[in-house]
Amino acid sequence: xxxxxxxxxxxxxxxxxxxxxxxxxxxxxxxxxxxxxxxxxxxxxxxxxxxxxxxxxxxxxxxxxxxxxxxxxxxxxxxxxxxxxxxxxxxxxxxxxxxxxxxxxxxxxxxxxxxxxxxxxxxxxxxxxxxxxxxxxxxxxxxxxxxxxxxxxxxxxxxxxxxxxxxxxxxxxxxxxxxxxxxxxxxxxxxxxxxxxxxxxxxxxxxxxxxxxxxxxxxxxxxxxxxxxxxxxxxxxxxxxxxxxxxxxxxxxxxxxxxxxxxxxxxxxxxxxxxxxxxxxxxxxxxxxxxxxxxxxxxxxxxxxxxxxxxxxxxxxxxxxxxxxxxxxxxxxxxxxxxxxxxxxxxxxxxxxxxxxxxxxxxxxxxxxxxxxxxxxxxxxxxxxxxxxxxxxxxxxxxxxxxxxxxxxxxxx
Numbered sequence: 005x006x007x008x009x010x011x012x013x014x015x016x017x018x019x020x021x022x023x024x025x026x027x028x029x030x031x032x033x034x035x036x037x038x039x040x041x042x043x044x045x046x047x048x049x050x051x052x053x054x055x056x057x058x059x060x061x062x063x064x065x066x067x068x069x070x071x072x073x074x075x076x077x078x079x080x081x082x083x084x085x086x087x088x089x090x091x092x093x094x095x096x097x098x099x100x101x102x103x104x105x106x107x108x109x110x111x112x113x114x115x116x117x118x119x120x121x122x123x124x125x126x127x128x129x130x131x132x133x134x135x136x137x138x139x140x141x142x143x144x145x146x147x148x149x150x151x152x153x154x155x156x157x158x159x160x161x162x163x164x165x166x167x168x169x170x171x172x173x174x175x176x177x178x179x180x181x182x183x184x185x186x187x188x189x190x191x192x193x194x195x196x197x198x199x200x201x202x203x204x205x206x207x208x209x210x211x212x213x214x215x216x217x218x219x220x221x222x223x224x225x226x227x228x229x230x231x232x233x234x235x236x237x238x239x240x241x242x243x244x245x246x247x248x249x250x251x252x253x254x255x256x257x258x259x260x261x262x263x264x265x266x267x268x269x270x271x272x273x274x275x276x277x278x279x280x281x282x283x284x285x286x287x288x289x290x291x292x293x294x295x296x297x298x299x300x301x302x303x304x305x306x307x308x309x310x311x312x313x314x315x316x317x318x319x320x321x322x323x324x325x326x327x328x329x330x331x332x333x334x335x336x337x338x339x340x341x342x343x344x345x346x347x348x349x350x351x352x353x354x355x356x357x358x359x360x361x362x363x364x365x366x367x368x369x370x371x372x373x374x375x376x377x378x379x380x381x382x383x384x385x386x387x388x389x390x391x392x393x394x395x396x397x398x399x400x401x402x403x404x405x406x407x408x409x410x411x412x413x414x415x416x417x
Contacts, residue, residue, distance in 0.1 A: 005039065005040060005041075010040045010042070013036070013039065013040065014036065014040070014047075014050055014051065017032060017036055017051060018050075018051050018055070020032060021033075021051045022051075022053060032051075033047055033048065033051075036051075069119075070119060070123060070127060070131065073116065074116060074119060074120060074123070074131065075131050075132075075134075075135070077110055077111075077112045077116065077120065078120065078123075078128065078131055078132060079132065079135050080109075080110050081093065081096075081097055081101070081104070081110065081120075082132055082135075084104070084109065084110075085100075089125075089129065090124075090125035090126060090127075090128035090129040090132075091125040093125070093128055094123070094124070094125045094128060097120055097121060097123070098121050101117060101120055101121060102117070105117070153243060153244070153245065153248060154238070154243060154260075156248070157243065157248070157258055157259065157260045158259050158260070159259065159260055159261065159262050159268070160235060160259035160260070160261070160268065161262070161268055162267050162268055162269075162270050165198050167198060167199050168199060168346075168348070169199060169232065169348070170197060170199045170200060170229045170230075170232075170343075170346060170348050170349065171197065171199075171229050171230050171231050171232035171233065172197065172198050172199065172232060172233045172235070173195050173196070173197055173198075173227075173231055173233065173234050173235065174195065174196055174198060174234075174235045174236075174269050174271050174272035175193065175194070175195050175220070175234055175235065175236040175237075175242060175272065176193075176194050176195075176236065176237055176269055176272045176273065176276060177191050177192065177193055177194070177211070177216075177237075177239060177241060177242075178191065178192040178194055178276050178280045178281070179191050180192065180207075180284065180287070180288060180289040180290075181288055181290075182286065182287050182288025183288070184288070187290065188209060188210045188290060189209075189210070189288055189289060189290040190207045190208070190209060190289040190290060190294060190295055190298065191207070191208055191209075191210065191211055191241075192205050192206070192207050192208075192280050192284075192298070192302075193205065193206050193207075193208060193216065193219045193220065193223065194272055194275055194276050194279070194280055195220075195223050195272065196271050196272045196275045197227070197229065197339075198271045199342070199346070199348075200229070200339050200342040200343045200346065201271070201275075201316040201339045201342060202227065202228065202229070202311055202339040202342075202343065203275045203279055203307070203310055203311060203339065204223045204226050204227060204302070204307055205223070205279065205280065205302045205306075205307070206219045206222055206223050206299060206302050206303075207289075207295050207298040207299050207302065208295075209290075209292075209295060211239070211240075211241040212241070213240070213241060213244045213246045213247070214246060216241045216242065216246075216247070217246045217247055217250055220234075220247070220250075221250075226303070226307070228343065228353050228356070228357055229343070229349065229353065231254075231256055232256065232257060233256060233257035233258070233259065234247075234251060234256055234257075234258060234259075235259045235260065235261070235269065236260060236261070236269075237260065237261045237266075237268075237269055238260060238261060238262075238263050242260075243260060278314075279306070279310050283301075283306065283373075283377070284298065284377075284380070287384060289384070291383070291387060293383050294380060294383055294384065294387075297376055297379055297380045297383065298380070300376060301373065301376055301377075304372075305369045305372045305373045305376070306373055308360075308364055308369055309366065309369040309370065309373060310339075311338065311339045311340055312338060312339075312340045312360075312361055312364055312366075313338060313364075313366040313369070314338060314339075315336035315337055315338050316336065316337065316338070316339065316342070317333045317334065317336045318333065318334040319331060319332075319333055319334075320332045320333055320334045340357060340361060343357060344357065344358070
């Protein structure tokens with residue numbers, strides 16, 4: 005307890021002390037002596053009626069030494085030296101301010117220049133605090149080149165879906181950029197229906213908006229069910245006026261995920277891992293030859309194998325008991341079975357799917373997928389070969405087996 009606190013405490017005790025009996029005064033003195041650590045005789049004198057406490061004088065606040073007129077030149081200096089912290093910026097101001105004034109990069113009066121040279125690092129951070137917060141907010145939304153369009157498209161959470169309705173399509177992009185995102189590379193547009201878990205994919209070169217729209221049209225044409233809604237993430241390849249106008253013209257509902265909330269797009273995110281990454285890996289694909297192989301798989305064997313012969317487990321219940329989560333799943337079914345069991349699937353679609361299912365051999369599909377993946381690996385290895393020039397690589401072609409209509413064997417030049 006400091007002297008100021010002791011003084012305030014004794015002022016409060018004095019009111020009760022003057023009204024109390026002798027026995028109560030002794031108890032008050034004992035308590036005051038215990039709390040403040042002051043001598044008993046001193047406490048008796050301070051609590052007596054003769055003591056007149058002077059009002060506590062508050063120290064007048066010191067006038068600010070650095071006014072708002074320094075903020076603008078300080079921000080200018082902060083930008084010139086690549087936005088360092090106050091400890092890094094302070095010595096630079098002392099050395100470089102006069103040179104910048106000679107170059108005509110900053111205009112300040114002599115009095116302001118003196119203040120800038122002697123300002124402390126802590127004061128620099130305090131004066132720049134507002135500017136930093138404003139830029140941080142602006143940076144959060146700078147990737148959205150069309151903020152008005154983002155406001156038109158509503159967000160939709162994972163628990164807001166009606167999983168009995170067919171045609172609600174979640175869309176996402178899987179980048180095949182490898183370890184570097186520089187340049188142009190292939191991007192898989194992955195889509196899935198949240199009710200039947202039917203999945204379709206297509207590889208497109210780059211993230212162009214018109215290319216992405218054409219890819220969505222191609223994917224939509226392969227779906228056995230009618231689309232009712234599309235739900236991408238916040239990428240500008242999906243959130244643009246090309247896709248927005250297309251959805252409006254074709255009477256599709258258009259919703260999006262919240263920023264940095266992958267769980268809002270959880271159905272297609274699961275498909276990205278199982279149907280894209282586990283099949284094609286995490287290497288870089290950036291050539292037309294690789295795009296040809298990827299799209300050949302997406303449009304033929306891979307989509308048939310995944311939708312007709314790969315089961316999906318739906319979560320039925322989820323309970324938390326004393327920190328343990330107990331999940332119960334429904335019987336695993338393929339997307340084809342979900343469509344056949346759904347009362348919302350038209351009979352014509354069921355007949356077409358059943359006819360296609362009876363003509364498929366899963367073992368044969370698996371062999372064809374492995375053969376095409378081998379071709380893709382050979383193309384990638386040829387591209388990575390240091391002894392193969394760009395002209396030689398452009399001459400690399402596929403060998404075909406005309407009887408099986410499948411790219412087999414090794415690359416030939």
